[in-house]
Amino acid sequence: MVKDRSWAGAVSSSQHGSDIPVALMVESILGCKWSVRLLRLIADGCNRPSGLLRASPGLSAKVMNERLRKMIRFGIAQRTVFGEKPPVEVQYVLTPLGHRFMGILEEVRRLQEAVDNGAVSESGETQRKKRK
Structure with missing residues (x-):
């Protein structure tokens, strides 16, 4: 059986993180301010x-839980429950994939900083400093 790795295939089926295209994961996380915020906090x-x-x-709490569940499904966060009866303690940590994903977020932050500082023109060209 061949897995459908297209974006449409990922959206239309309930797959685990390893089956979801990275581009879809990046789009989903970067498209939500809360996901980015939660990842940085974790x-x-x-x-x-x-x-x-x-x-x-x-x-x-509802939106937070939705975002955290999505991160777990993508495989970038892990949920651990301590204790067997209430009150239990729940903790979230980044997985190795989550740590790599943070590198993508850092690159996006750097790109935004370069755009904000005029280091990249509106046409997308890098501005070069003139040598004397």
């Missing part, structure tokens, strides 16, 4: 849901 060591909510004014 990468910086904020691992508990209550801490993530406190550090993200305006984020609802």
Whole structure:
């Protein structure tokens, strides 16, 4: 059986992270301000849901949980539950893929910084400094 690695195939089926094209994952995460924020917080060591909510004014628990589930499905975050009966402790950490994904976010941040500083023109060309 051949896996459909097209974007449409990824959207139309419920697949695990390893079957989802990276481009779709990047688009989904970068397209949501909360996903980017949550990833940065988790990468910086904020691992508990209550801490993530406190550090993200305006984020609802419902949206946070949706974003975290998507990250788990993509394989960039892992959820661990400690304890067997309430109250249990839940923590989120980045997977090795999640750490690599953070590199993509860092490159996007650098590109935005270059655009903001005029290092890249509107046509997309890199501005070169003139040598004397």
